[in-house]
Amino acid sequence: MTAEDTTVSGVSGRYATALFELAVEEKSIDTIAADLDAIDRMIEESTDLKRLVMSPVFSAEEQTRALAAILDKAGITGTTANFIRVVAANRRLFVLQGMIAAFRKLVAAHRGEVSAEVTSAEELTEAQVESLAAALKASIGKDVRLSRKVDPGLLGGLIVKVGSRMIDTSLRTKLNNLKIAMKEVG
Numbered sequence: 001m002t003a004e005d006t007t008v009s010g011v012s013g014r015y016a017t018a019l020f021e022l023a024v025e026e027k028s029i030d031t032i033a034a035d036l037d038a039i040d041r042m043i044e045e046s047t048d049l050k051r052l053v054m055s056p057v058f059s060a061e062e063q064t065r066a067l068a069a070i071l072d073k074a075g076i077t078g079t080t081a082n083f084i085r086v087v088a089a090n091r092r093l094f095v096l097q098g099m100i101a102a103f104r105k106l107v108a109a110h111r112g113e114v115s116a117e118v119t120s121a122e123e124l125t126e127a128q129v130e131s132l133a134a135a136l137k138a139s140i141g142k143d144v145r146l147s148r149k150v151d152p153g154l155l156g157g158l159i160v161k162v163g164s165r166m167i168d169t170s171l172r173t174k175l176n177n178l179k180i181a182m183k184e185v186g
Contacts, residue, residue, distance in 0.1 A: 008105055012098030019083050019099070020106040026079060033107050035080035036100045042074065043097060053093045064088040104147075113143045117161040121154040121170070136162065 008016055023029045043050050052058060052066055067088055071081045087093055108115045116136055118124070124132070129146060136144040140162065151159075156171035 008102035010095075010098075011092060012095045012102045015083075015087060015092065015095075015099045016102030016106060019079070019103055020110075022079055022083075024110075028079060029107055029110070031078075032080050032083075033103070035076045036103055038074060038076065039071075039080075039084070040097060040100045042070070053096055056091075056094070060089050060091050063093055067093075104145075108145055111143070111145075113145045114140055114162060115145050115147065117147050117149065119149045119151050119154065119159040119170075121150070121152055121156050123150055124148060132158075132160075136160070 019032065020029075023032045043053055049070065052063060058066075064085055067084055068081075071077070071084060076084075084096075087096055087099065092099075104115055107113075114136075118129075118132065129148070133144050133146055136146075144162070154170040154172050155175070157169040157174070158167075159170055159173075160167045
């Protein structure tokens with residue numbers, strides 16, 4: 001597998017770079033990364049929060065106030081909370097998840113890691129995650145940081161994305177391929 005592209009660009013890249021430089025200066029990369037991971041999970045798990053972040057209907061003040069309450073309740077403070085407030089005040093919340101992804105790329109490059117996204121039909125056990133990370137490390141030659149998603153629609157198997165490469169061993173894809181092959185025969 002080829003090395004992952006570590007360039008970040010656009011609005012999300014500029015914000016992520018600024019936050020990353022602050023994190024390096026403050027020696028708080030791990031704390032900020034964990035906070036951003038928590039925020040990303042909250043957005044993915046809550047349709048109301050996703051709507052608040054993505055919708056242009058809410059004013060910057062409304063978004064800032066709502067997010068301040070959410071961050072306080074989640075225990076996210078300091079540089080990360082200030083960053084989210086600046087993003088909200090500048091009306092850039094709609095690219096927050098892109099900023100988080102770009103920040104992850106910068107952190108991974110800083111640590112000499114490669115990021116991989118793994119989608120499975122059900123939650124993977126820690127033993128499975130460790131085994132997968134070891135197999136990817138052997139294949140790529142670098143440490144691999146896995147971000148995990150669950151999609152019950154896969155039925156079984158995994159989809160692994162590393163950089164621009166995707167490995168799809170899901171049962172859904174295999175069944176779809178079989179369906180296409182059967183149509184070609186008949």
